[in-house]
Amino acid sequence: MKEKINGFHLALFIYMCELDVTVFSLSRITAENVGTNGWAALLLLSPVALFNIYLYRLLFRVGEGRSAFELLEGVLPNWVLFPAYAVLAFFWVTLGSMIGKNFMLIYQTFAFQTTSPRLLFLLYCLVVYPLLIKDAYSILKAITIFFILTCAMNLLSPYFFGDWKLVRLTTSFFQGGDRAPSFHGWFEIYLVFVGFEVVLFLFPYLDKKGAAFRGAYIGHLLITSVYLLAVIIAFGFFSFQEVQVLQYPLINTLEYIELPFLNRMENLIFTGFLFANLVSTVIYCYAGKLTLQRIVPRVPDKLMSALVVAAVFVISGFFHILRDIERWLQTGLMTEAILSFAMPLALLPMAAYLKRRKRRQSQRGKAS
Amino acid sequence: MGKLRNLVGVVALSWLLAGCGDQRVLEKMGFIRTVAYELPDGEEDEGKKEKIKFTISIPKLNQKESILYTTIAKTAREARIDFDRQNDRRIVNGQLRQALFGESLAREGVWEHIDSLIRDPSIGNRVHFLVVEGSAENLMRRSYPQGGTAGEYIDNLIRTETGTLNMPDTNLYSFTRDYYDDGIEPIAAIIRGNPGSIEFSGIALFLKDKMVGKVPPDDMPYFGAMYGKVKSGDLFMDFKGEQYSSDASSMLYFSSTRKVKVNAPPSELAGPKVTLKLSLIGSILEYFGPSGISNADQQVRLESEIAMLVKEKCEELVRRMQKAHADAIGIGQYVRNAMPYSEWRKLDWAETFSRADIDVQVKVRIKNAGKII
Numbered sequence: 101m102k103e104k105i106n107g108f109h110l111a112l113f114i115y116m117c118e119l120d121v122t123v124f125s126l127s128r129i130t131a132e133n134v135g136t137n138g139w140a141a142l143l144l145l146s147p148v149a150l151f152n153i154y155l156y157r158l159l160f161r162v163g164e165g166r167s168a169f170e171l172l173e174g175v176l177p178n179w180v181l182f183p184a185y186a187v188l189a190f191f192w193v194t195l196g197s198m199i200g201k202n203f204m205l206i207y208q209t210f211a212f213q214t215t216s217p218r219l220l221f222l223l224y225c226l227v228v229y230p231l232l233i234k235d236a237y238s239i240l241k242a243i244t245i246f247f248i249l250t251c252a253m254n255l256l257s258p259y260f261f262g263d264w265k266l267v268r269l270t271t272s273f274f275q276g277g278d279r280a281p282s283f284h285g286w287f288e289i290y291l292v293f294v295g296f297e298v299v300l301f302l303f304p305y306l307d308k309k310g311a312a313f314r315g316a317y318i319g320h321l322l323i324t325s326v327y328l329l330a331v332i333i334a335f336g337f338f339s340f341q342e343v344q345v346l347q348y349p350l351i352n353t354l355e356y357i358e359l360p361f362l363n364r365m366e367n368l369i370f371t372g373f374l375f376a377n378l379v380s381t382v383i384y385c386y387a388g389k390l391t392l393q394r395i396v397p398r399v400p401d402k403l404m405s406a407l408v409v410a411a412v413f414v415i416s417g418f419f420h421i422l423r424d425i426e427r428w429l430q431t432g433l434m435t436e437a438i439l440s441f442a443m444p445l446a447l448l449p450m451a452a453y454l455k456r457r458k459r460r461q462s463q464r465g466k467a468s
Numbered sequence: 469m470g471k472l473r474n475l476v477g478v479v480a481l482s483w484l485l486a487g488c489g490d491q492r493v494l495e496k497m498g499f500i501r502t503v504a505y506e507l508p509d510g511e512e513d514e515g516k517k518e519k520i521k522f523t524i525s526i527p528k529l530n531q532k533e534s535i536l537y538t539t540i541a542k543t544a545r546e547a548r549i550d551f552d553r554q555n556d557r558r559i560v561n562g563q564l565r566q567a568l569f570g571e572s573l574a575r576e577g578v579w580e581h582i583d584s585l586i587r588d589p590s591i592g593n594r595v596h597f598l599v600v601e602g603s604a605e606n607l608m609r610r611s612y613p614q615g616g617t618a619g620e621y622i623d624n625l626i627r628t629e630t631g632t633l634n635m636p637d638t639n640l641y642s643f644t645r646d647y648y649d650d651g652i653e654p655i656a657a658i659i660r661g662n663p664g665s666i667e668f669s670g671i672a673l674f675l676k677d678k679m680v681g682k683v684p685p686d687d688m689p690y691f692g693a694m695y696g697k698v699k700s701g702d703l704f705m706d707f708k709g710e711q712y713s714s715d716a717s718s719m720l721y722f723s724s725t726r727k728v729k730v731n732a733p734p735s736e737l738a739g740p741k742v743t744l745k746l747s748l749i750g751s752i753l754e755y756f757g758p759s760g761i762s763n764a765d766q767q768v769r770l771e772s773e774i775a776m777l778v779k780e781k782c783e784e785l786v787r788r789m790q791k792a793h794a795d796a797i798g799i800g801q802y803v804r805n806a807m808p809y810s811e812w813r814k815l816d817w818a819e820t821f822s823r824a825d826i827d828v829q830v831k832v833r834i835k836n837a838g839k840i841i
Contacts, residue, residue: 136809263641265801267798267802270804270805271805272805338645338648339645339646339648339649339650342644342645345648352593355594356641358592358594363594364592
């Protein structure tokens with residue numbers, strides 16, 4: 101019926117979903133929460149996310165490729181599901197909106213300081229809409245182009261080798277953090293990986309065997325290595341204590357790039373991150389839209405997309421300052437990280453139950 | 469594909485439209501190139517003590533002259549508001565290239581000003597950070613036979629000096645990095661305005677944000693070798709003392725590497741024992757002395773004499789830094805790596821550094837000796 105998503109596209113999808121505003125402050129967050137050589141924390145946390153992706157793979161296999169909605173609706177009555185759907189849809193649209201708004205507020209620290217943030221965000225929403233009216237396969241194709249634009253930035257990393265010194269990394273691990281080691285601190289670092297769980301909504305587009313999941317693993321490992329690169333560069337390029345005070349160490353590193361004909365390139369490069377955040381907003385809106393469509397299937401797709409985008413715009417209006425949005429976004433991403441584990445864990449028993457029921461039905465069919 | 473084109477169109481249009489609301493017309497801007505911070509003259513005036521003299525230089529469109537504004541204010545922003553009231557164009561920081569600090573202010577501490585500079589997103593971290601001997605305002609006001617404005621002159625000077633000589637490029641990035649690092653102290657290049665020129669006159673040693681000492685200009689190559697890698701330095705050596713057989717010599721295009729080895733971390737009784745191994749290789753293009761450098765033996769002897777001299781100079785510099793408690797060459801970074809982190813944090817490194825036992829070992833190799841033997 102539809103073209104199937106292959107592993108390559110899924111890898112890029114996972115890469116782009118995970119990459120969002122959190123990467124700007126990642127080095128600081130690791131330096132604050134775990135201390136020296138904080139990059140090693142990513143090596144410990146990345147497998148957790150990898151295991152989470154494996155849970156989705158497992159769900160896909162046990163559920164025989166059924167979407168989450170089919171699983172839920174096969175087991176639970178609608179009056180239980182619809183309120184939950186509404187809450188989830190609202191949450192995802194809010195999360196998408198907050199990621200976009202956070203990016204815009206960071207962007208306004210560097211450029212367009214006097215432009216109305218509402219106007220800027222309206223333009224952002226205008227770009228979200230044409231992507232949102234597409235089906236998942238077309239969104240993935242657009243993501244491929246965004247990936248090329250975003251991933252090209254990694255080519256800039258050799259630029260920092262000249263001033264990078266191994267000795268600044270220090271020989272001690274996880275010492276001298278600003279805060280005492282805590283679950284919350286590690287969780288805060290983990291948030292950088294949040295985003296891959298949207299793969300749940302791609303189930304109908306994957307081939308029956310789920311071979312494309314290998315791409316999801318590769319995409320996740322790829323983004324992990326990019327995060328590692330960014331953090332290791334920051335730890336050796338700045339001093340450890342400096343990383344702890346830089347608001348967005350990544351932007352400070354970009355600031356250092358100077359070409360004979362052009363300096364202060366960060367303003368130019370920073371715009372490239374728009375795409376990474378755009379993708380995050382679009383996929384969360386897409387998740388929200390699909391969920392809403394289960395409640396009101398009769399609303400035309402384009403109208404629903406327009407309503408979702410309008411909601412994104414309206415919600416963004418509640419956040420005016422960076423401090424607020426960062427706090428709220430952190431709460432949002434933490435909730436999403438928990439959801440990301442909770443969803444497959446809750447759906448797996450349902451999938452197993454449906455599988456058994458189907459088998460029993462077919463046996464009964466054969467017997468009669 | 470058509471739909472994709474529409475999407476690209478929407479993206480492009482939205483960002484172009486955003487530009488309409490927030491215009492920056494080049495001709496309507498005054499780009500600050502140089503900003504100077506110094507203590508005002510006549511410090512006997514009590515009220516002025518906590519205030520600072522700010523001078524900014526905005527090059528005119530012809531790039532030959534610049535507009536200078538000076539005022540006395542508490543912070544740079546306060547000064548800017550004053551300048552804005554006078555200037556016919558909107559003053560912006562986007563093209564700032566140099567931040568000059570008067571020596572007396574540098575000795576009092578510069579961090580609050582640096583903090584404001586690095587906090588401002590319109591200012592890049594490559595802005596040169598320099599200490600000025602004498603009046604910074606006069607240095608900026610003067611016109612020089614080298615042509616162009618003082619700001620451009622300083623820019624070119626830094627480019628040539630840091631490119632070919634062993635002068636570390638000190639900018640906001642390097643200063644902030646070393647300010648925060650607990651194993652190294654920041655440095656800054658010192659410039660001095662003469663009637664006909666601007667010259668580099670040494671390196672300022674800082675302890676946190678306060679200038680506490682100075683490396684004289686003649687010792688800059690030695691400092692450069694101890695500070696890190698020198699890619700292409702010039703070294704003039706005047707051999708004074710009976711231990712030398714040579715008179716004077718110049719080693720050109722020398723490159724150097726350094727290795728720091730911590731033999732023993734600091735204890736309660738003794739400071740750390742550190743060996744600094746320097747290795748220099750270059751061309752000898754000037755030699756004054758009785759023995760000549762025509763054969764291998766003579767070159768080997770000269771190598772050892774140069775090594776002896778470099779060692780002597782470097783150890784003198786180390787003592788100077790130790791006296792000032794300023795570990796400008798980052799020995800602390802290596803000591804930190806040689807001991808448990810918790811113990812390092814308890815250590816007062818500036819004080820420990822002052823009683824460290826630092827042994828400088830120098831190895832010199834003559835790559836060639838020019839066109840004649």
